[in-house]
Amino acid sequence: VLLVGCKTDLRQDQEVLQRLKDGRIEPVSRQQVGAMARQVRAVSYMECSARYQDNVGNIFVTACNAAISAARRRQRKAGPRRVCAIL
Ligand SMILES: Nc1nc2c(ncn2[C@@H]2O[C@H](COP(=O)(O)OP(=O)(O)OP(=O)(O)O)[C@@H](O)[C@H]2O)c(=O)[nH]1
Numbered sequence: 265v266l267l268v269g270c271k272t273d274l275r276q277d278q279e280v281l282q283r284l285k286d287g288r289i290e291p292v293s294r295q296q297v298g299a300m301a302r303q304v305r306a307v308s309y310m311e312c313s314a315r316y317q318d319n320v321g322n323i324f325v326t327a328c329n330a331a332i333s334a335a336r337r338r339q340r341k342a343g344p345r346r347v348c349a350i351l
Contacts, residue, residue, distance in 0.1 A: 266327050267306040269297065273313040 274280045275291055284290060301309045307330045312319040339345075 265304050265306045266323070266330055267297070267301045267304060267309045268323055269309070269311040271313060271315070272311040272318065273315055 269292065281291075297309050300306075308326060310319065310323050310326060312323050314320060
């Protein structure tokens, strides 16, 4: 699992921040994110803003690397593959 926080541009959006404040809500904190990441056993937590194309590419690269590493670990656990040898 790769935990991704979206719409990070809204952290700086005064209108949104005011609306949250009015509702006595705060943006998700690093601490909350850390707890959630541990709970879902995420390999990492990353944030992005699709609107501003901020960090989106990195997230795809990290997700692909994590998937490849997991597949390799599974393969190693399963042991060497039995294949036919053509003599
Ligand atoms: N501020 C901000 N708004 C975003 C961002 N990404 C998406 N939105 C807005 O969020 C709304 C939903 O965006 P979508 O791309 O339709 O989200 P989705 O969940 O993929 O929706 P579906 O395609 O219907 O599954 C739209 O109003 C977007 O403009 C972002 O990074 N920042």
